[in-house]
Amino acid sequence: MRLVEHLPALLVVVPLMAAPVCFVMRRPVAAWGISLLVSWSCLAMAVGLLALVMQGGPISYLLGGWAAPWGIEYRVDALDAFVLVIVAAIGAIVALAAKRSVEHEIPEERRYLFYAMFLLCLCGLLGMAITGDAFNLFVFLEISSLSTYVLVGLGRDRRALTAAFRYLVIGTIGATFYVIGIGLAYMMTGTLNMADLAVRLPDVAHTTTVQAALAFLVIGIGIKMAAFPLHLWLPNAYAYAPSISTAFLAGTATKVSVYVFLRVVLGMFGGTGLLKAAAVPDLLMVIALIGMFVGSAVAIWQADLKRSFAYSSVAQIGYILFGVSLLSTTGLAAGIVHLFNHALMKTAIFLALTAVFMRTGSVRIDALAGIGRRMPLTMVAFLVAGLSLIGVPLTVGFVSKWYLIQAAVEAGVWPAAVLVLLSSLLAVVYVWRVVEVAWFHKATEATMKVTEAPLTVVVPTWVLCAAVVWFGLDATGTMAVARTAASFLSQGIAP
Amino acid sequence: MRAKPVLRVSAKLLIPFILLFALYVQFHGDFGPGGGFQAGVIFAAGFILYALIFGVSNAQAALPPASRRWLMGGGVLLYAGVGVAGMLAGGNYLDYSVLGETPTGGQHLGVFLVELGVGMNVFASVATIFFVFAGRDVRRGEGGR
Numbered sequence A: 001m002r003l004v005e006h007l008p009a010l011l012v013v014v015p016l017m018a019a020p021v022c023f024v025m026r027r028p029v030a031a032w033g034i035s036l037l038v039s040w041s042c043l044a045m046a047v048g049l050l051a052l053v054m055q056g057g058p059i060s061y062l063l064g065g066w067a068a069p070w071g072i073e074y075r076v077d078a079l080d081a082f083v084l085v086i087v088a089a090i091g092a093i094v095a096l097a098a099k100r101s102v103e104h105e106i107p108e109e110r111r112y113l114f115y116a117m118f119l120l121c122l123c124g125l126l127g128m129a130i131t132g133d134a135f136n137l138f139v140f141l142e143i144s145s146l147s148t149y150v151l152v153g154l155g156r157d158r159r160a161l162t163a164a165f166r167y168l169v170i171g172t173i174g175a176t177f178y179v180i181g182i183g184l185a186y187m188m189t190g191t192l193n194m195a196d197l198a199v200r201l202p203d204v205a206h207t208t209t210v211q212a213a214l215a216f217l218v219i220g221i222g223i224k225m226a227a228f229p230l231h232l233w234l235p236n237a238y239a240y241a242p243s244i245s246t247a248f249l250a251g252t253a254t255k256v257s258v259y260v261f262l263r264v265v266l267g268m269f270g271g272t273g274l275l276k277a278a279a280v281p282d283l284l285m286v287i288a289l290i291g292m293f294v295g296s297a298v299a300i301w302q303a304d305l306k307r308s309f310a311y312s313s314v315a316q317i318g319y320i321l322f323g324v325s326l327l328s329t330t331g332l333a334a335g336i337v338h339l340f341n342h343a344l345m346k347t348a349i350f351l352a353l354t355a356v357f358m359r360t361g362s363v364r365i366d367a368l369a370g371i372g373r374r375m376p377l378t379m380v381a382f383l384v385a386g387l388s389l390i391g392v393p394l395t396v397g398f399v400s401k402w403y404l405i406q407a408a409v410e411a412g413v414w415p416a417a418v419l420v421l422l423s424s425l426l427a428v429v430y431v432w433r434v435v436e437v438a439w440f441h442k443a444t445e446a447t448m449k450v451t452e453a454p455l456t457v458v459v460p461t462w463v464l465c466a467a468v469v470w471f472g473l474d475a476t477g478t479m480a481v482a483r484t485a486a487s488f489l490s491q492g493i494a495p
Numbered sequence B: 001m002r003a004k005p006v007l008r009v010s011a012k013l014l015i016p017f018i019l020l021f022a023l024y025v026q027f028h029g030d031f032g033p034g035g036g037f038q039a040g041v042i043f044a045a046g047f048i049l050y051a052l053i054f055g056v057s058n059a060q061a062a063l064p065p066a067s068r069r070w071l072m073g074g075g076v077l078l079y080a081g082v083g084v085a086g087m088l089a090g091g092n093y094l095d096y097s098v099l100g101e102t103p104t105g106g107q108h109l110g111v112f113l114v115e116l117g118v119g120m121n122v123f124a125s126v127a128t129i130f131f132v133f134a135g136r137d138v139r140r141g142e143g144g145r
Helices: A004-025 A028-056 A078-107 A108-130 A134-153 A158-188 A192-205 A208-224 A236-241 A243-270 A282-302 A305-325 A329-360 A376-390 A397-409 A413-440 A455-472 A474-491 B007-026 B036-054 B056-062 B065-088 B104-133 B135-142
Strands: A057-063 A073-076
Touching: A004 A028, A004 A057, A004 A108, A028 A057, A028 A078, A028 A108, A028 A474, A073 A078, A073 A108, A073 A192, A078 A243, A078 A329, A078 A455, A078 A474, A108 A134, A108 A243, A134 A158, A134 A236, A134 A243, A134 B104, A158 A192, A158 A208, A158 A236, A158 B104, A192 A208, A192 A243, A208 A243, A236 A243, A236 A305, A236 A329, A236 B065, A243 A329, A243 A474, A243 B104, A282 A305, A305 A397, A305 A413, A329 A376, A329 A397, A329 A455, A329 A474, A376 A397, A376 A413, A376 A455, A397 A413, A397 A455, A397 A474, B007 B036, B007 B104, B036 B056, B036 B104, B056 B104, B065 B104
Parallel strands: none
Antiparallel strands: A057 A073
């Protein structure tokens, strides 16, 4: 057997098989070792796939050897491979930092569970990105969601349980809506293969069944990606989950959901003409713009920094959706590249907060007084990622906003471009208030005793910060991938 | 419940048949209605009936948390492992046709093993969910948490 041919399957199977091994062994350190090994090999496989796809075009893998529209097909094109790299990279970085943080926040007898769930979640997220079958996507969605509920519920704070339960209820509604939508589409076309659905849906687009399918899918996926009015599960889930879970989920879970939105709503329904007839783009743009402002504004008033940056994530999803709502190649490319950029900076921020929590036992803003001098490495990393969230030049945030505004101007929506800039000012406020407390407030007695976080947490944070600057200086690579993905998607959208 | 002779005797009579029926559903799933999931649930139902009549601690002794954990993990590994075996034998992942001498024989063997994996996992999971709700696992901090 040639290993390269089987990369699409192995990428999902390796974490899937590693998870039960961790679960049966129940040894936290061994489980961490396995997670580290698996997540880095997933990263290597994902990068390999991306290289293959960029050279030779989409790859198709038939599970069980059953031919495509009938059997389950794994299909990797530029967009899939890009999302795979994002998820695997964040997983690998988080796995590096996980050991010390898990030891700090999760009781010993449950640590193995964290790693088992981390691997399952990784498997589910990678599977969602790789599969070309709409129902198989639902299965992976459930794998990742169920493990996410546990990852959230493992938090030491008892409120983590209510946050996880709330997410479970809302997330299940989202997943159910998704499966209802897919069911309705299946009813009219008799196929579950996404490429096949994209071909067959235009013929039946005039039926209410297909229109209802689109509505269910938009709402269902909207819940999963925490798009503005459907985001209520997210702040508490991120705030009360163990810090390291938050770092992983913030960089991956909502990103993959946005990918699903692109793949299902634009990819499958793009050719039907329903998107423009039903004013989906306009609606999406308004929601995205409101999300940017509401998310950022609420972030300013949160005392708990994890909550604050969770709300910031809602705003960032708004930026991505704004790019998507333009439905142009430039807009889609801006949205897709922001998937990657936001994953980098938000994971860096949450890793820095993980480090802070390890040393101070709190991520409330008043606990950070004067911490900038006590934990310089962590807080400078936080600052770099924070500047990127604002969109300062030399960081990836600038690249995203540059292309977003370019796309908005190209589409002739000047006011929206101005609003994107204005909402960035709100990011200045919620990042600056942390900077002010950390560097310009006097250290309290508690923070005087604080020392720098262990290197195993600081180094991964800095790796991400280095990536934030690197891809901010030279965005040709990421933009090339995003453009390829975007042009492929926009080709399928009916004018 | 131990004082109720009718319940005890009828449970003792029923349980072997429940387990036997589960095995039938499991292994006859290739030819008739059934399969790993249904068989796992029925098999677990036998143990749950035993726990209801003879007490949770007796049922726990018959089915300790460690064995349930092995069944749960082992089921997934068996399923995924059959897929990998197909890969090693020269087919795609989960291609059973290459597992046997003839494609039909291979499909037979593949589905048999995969369903066995499903049955193991579902049985252990359903039993664990029952035990956790029945309270023993929570107090001792063991099992599937």
